[in-house]
Amino acid sequence: MASTTMFPHLCEAWQPQDSVPEETLLQRDEFLVEIYANFVYVRMGSDDADGSNNPHISPTTYKPFRYSRDHLIRDTTSWSTISSMLSQVNVPYHVQPHMIRKIHEAAQSIANASVNKDLRTLPMVVSIRVVQEVAGETLPVPVVQAEPMSARASGAGVASWSSIQALEKVKVGGSKEKCVICLDRVMVGSEAIQMPCLHNYHEECIVNWLQRSNLCPLCRFPMPM
Template identity: 30%
Template sequence: MLTFVCHSCVKTSLVKIKPIPKQKKLIIPPITSSYTSFLPYLNIEFRFIIMKRYWYIRPNDQASERVGRTLECKASLSPIVIHLSDIKLYDRLDSIISKLLRDSKNEFEDQHHNIVEQTSRKLESIMSTNEMSKVRVVIALTIDQYCDGRILLALQESSSVVGMVAASKSSIELLETIENDERSNNDDCMVCLDEIGDETQVLRLPCSHMFHAHCITKWLQNSHYCPLCRFEMPID
């Protein structure tokens, strides 16, 4: 997947609760008060799954084609005890899941609230009359990354037009890198049509137009004109 060109990304998360047979050893929570000793509680094992799928959008608007996928799994080292009647259940889960996802923050960051909400709602729904039980919470995150063949085709066609000349290598290397506080994150890169954002390197042409670094570099290797205003970059 090293040659995959990602033009858009969609994330979805799903939480599933799976009961664990009672014969397995349970952690009995310490009794801190006469009140908490009567609260229903669960021993919970957390398992996180990240599945990344890579899709190619055909230029002729046919159905997208999946060209690969990767799968990562992570489990908590030990079960966690949670009192289901705790009025701060959501906050407790939020703290626990945040710690468990510390190494996968980038993947789960924009899904965190949804995951905690799903988990707390489903845990509350399985409250039973049993004194104790044990469950596994499976949190699955699917990341669909799309390579738009229409964009690639447009770049290929532009490079094949008679008279199209690439910008000089030195002029591309001298393009100004734009820091986060200087860019407008609401603007789109007019090469790939995706948001500029604040996580990707951004370059500015002498005409002041900004683009994703990898997008404008590839563009200028085929054409020495700015994609927006037709400003001419130096050529060899």
């Protein structure tokens, strides 16, 4: 049994019941997001069934964020905003898409709840567990340097060639699929390239685009540079 099946990635997001009283918060239409992240490191190729692999669980990483409400609930900005938060607590890119969707859905639910209609600041707690396999006899805790938000927001730089090559090819099923780069329709049954944010493009279009910018043309999801 693979080690990572014993400790799957997890992401849960919710509105805390014991939230900070409204009068103590900044009077803005915003989210106060508190992220708690744990990292589980397991030895590559080990079988947990015999008890030979004792995982190393890192201390909890905590970081609060304040963002405009629209940045988290709008489809055009939520992916890049949430990805920026996850990167700042060292969540790797390859496990972010599922977590981004969960956080985005929770933010929309909280924002649309009738009990929150008079709140200017909406609190949200995000609990994350990331599992990583490491080689060797020991289980080190690698330090991942998060890219500064200012650089990510500006879109400076281009996507790395390895990240471009790793993009998934998918069969297009919808008749209204359009490549927003060339504005031509992506034909049903043809192959398209899918970004981690699940937006599809013609292969030539998105490869050329990512050689000039590391951001998805639709939602600004950042690819590794």
